[in-house]
Amino acid sequence: MKYFARPLWGLLAPLCHAESPDLPQANEPAEQNQSILLPPPRSNLEKTLDEAEKKLKSSQDGDRLGAAKLLGKYPNARGTYLLLEGLDDESALVRRASIVSLIEHFDSGQPISDRALTEKIFSKVGDPDVEVRREVTAMIPRLSIGLMRSGVERTLVNGRMVFRSVPANLREDLFKLAVDALLDVDSIVRQNMLKYHSNLRLPIFPDTLSVLLSDKDPGVLLVALDKVRLHPQDSTVFEKVELLASHRDLGIRTKVVSVVRQLGHSHPLYRGVLRKMMTDDSIEIAAQAAVEIARFGEKLSDEMVEKIEAFLLQSPALSGKVESIFYGLSSLGEDGNRIYKSLTSHASGKLRSRAWQRYISFTESWNAPQVWLPALTDRDEDVRSAILATLRGRLPELGEPEIRTLIDSRYADVRVFGAESLLSAQADAVEATFFDLLIDEDNLVRATTLRVLAKLRTQGWEKIHQQSLLDQEYAIQRAAMDGLLTNSQEGIAILRDYLSKNSSTKIAQVIRIELQRMRVPLP
């Protein structure tokens, strides 16, 4: 579309200049007789709001709707007041647009905290239109700051000025609307009210909670279950929880386990629900309930322990519900350790690594290489890393067969661990194996071996390090240098000798710096 805007621009330019600095001025002499393609001039904020206000009073629904939508883009006090008027519009579409635009004001940094204004918005919780009610109830956390504001009101009584405090409570009529909204026909409204009732200091009575615990909507049920702690001893509420323990939805039953677990500490009655859930059709739920019962110190039957084991072995990964059962196994004692052991061959890498960690820690298996050596053949590097982290610093003195198994591994990280383990190995095992490590294909294995040999001071280690200074890999040279630096006589002499023959290599520069730092005269 082309805009031949110059004549119009000539009239409006003084008004619009601030927001359209790039547009040409009316009295510009050039190109006076040519039409120029220009965007239309935009009005300023005041004019835009004036126009919206006018349209908001129009008899045409479309005009009012457009104004309500547009006002959301101008988060300022005047825009907010105009939108509050829109909340009383006869058209549901305009009311919806008004509330959505008010939310936009909140989002754009124009919150409403005045008590009267927030009360006006919250009163729409009784709006006949469900979309308006949904939006208003979703806004409760934002509105509650204003709604719950206490203050002082000034009134005249018999000609005398009296100050009375206004409590931080919901206004009486709004309170009634809020109570009714808890049982709204729309499930989203019910859910929102239940979720945010505490923001309004709205009590949930046992009767209401019982009704909500029978709700058809799973979303409402999940929130209602969170509120059971408000009336745990009410018999109707307890009965509803018992019924929900056999609800068809797995998520609801999982929630019941979670809620009952918390309540079971103070209200032993709820442990009975867990006991019943141990016979749940879903092995997942049954296992969860059983683990929770074990946490209360109760002994589980062998059959139940087998069920838990079977469930964990079938589970695809360590996540969510499986995780809570997995960690709960520690309360099963020996049975738990046995299950951890069987999980070390699970298909999920994460589950295997955690199972190995738990098993090795609980049974102190770091003293039993026959237990953990097979674990280091795991294909998953993360699993091996987790096991190695559990073993480091805890190993007993290893013999040649164990060291040999480690250094024959196909995985470099295990061979590195083998090299590290020489530190706690028997002397003859070190003698018999270190050479194999020194010719390993992996640099890190060789470098680690050199460092270990320097620490152990094995016979002839200086010679090995001297040769290693000539290696092509910097990591090997560096490990050799570090080792030799710890021997103030022979080691330093070897380094000085190297410097005199190889003064321009990269490692030579580092050796020079290190020797200078030790105040050793350079060759």
Add this chain to the structure above:
Amino acid sequence: MRSVRYILIVFVCAWAVPCSFGQSEQVESSSIRVMQLRRDGNLRIRYPDALPSLLAFMNEHARVKFDQDPLFIQSLTDERLFENPILYINCDELPNFDFSVEENDALRQYLELGGFLYLDAGIKASFLGADLGHSYAAWEERPEVGEWFSRIFPEKPFIPLARNHEIFRTFYKGLPTNEDLQLEKEQKRLPETVLTFVEQEKWPQGTYSLVGIKINGRLACLASPICAMGWGRDEFGSWIPPISFRIRESADNFDETLKLASFAGNTFEVTREDGLQDEIFVMPGQRPLWVREPTGRWRIYKYYSGEEISNYAHSFYARLGTNIFLYALLN
């Protein structure tokens, strides 16, 4: 129809992986491992529950057997790359798009050998800037992704996928119904204006803006606006985190109103499905205000949030994610 798909997927799961990628003898043939590239370890994780939740969702609903633990790799030169058929990258998690020549070579080889790369957040409209909590259905890859792939496949640009592409029907077809959302029949699943826009424009027939690269006649690399935000579920099955909708709306005389309304921000051009450009009007510090479409129509952006919006969006993204991953397996 659904049962035929189950059979097909089970069949493919049993054979496709070992055929395409000769895994080591120790790999459990029963589960498929999805790899995820994480450059900085755990430093820049976006939506940590997302991929594991989606893998669990697919195991539950599509009866495939994915390993629910993604295999995290830090570099594309990781030798495990060639042991697994699907590589997932959330582009918002990458500190930068600097890949070494060796990594690019490895990726080229991986894709040519039959691997599949899914670049989540590989589409990102420029006006979103550093804001990671938004998606926008532009129809071209983000510039960094385009530049990266110009070094890997200089002769192959990203091409938008047609709305009738089979990827949108691999397992799920269409948009979530009340039954899918576990809502009663008479329950409103979305506000009217939102539902109309979603059904007709945002996600018609359950489709979305995807661009991809074909290699040897096979869709090997796919980029989408961020979808991972819609995959996470907690242990009770509730979706996390909440998602809101950006909807284009109009009203009487909006073309004139928005053309003249007060505005002191910037405009950004974003490529549409038809290749034309939308002009987005954004005020600094605010979400986009309105848009001028190439047809000359002006529409305003309205933002909707709430339980029903979030549940619907999550359901859509999980279904789309399922279609994408299963398509990757089947093709």
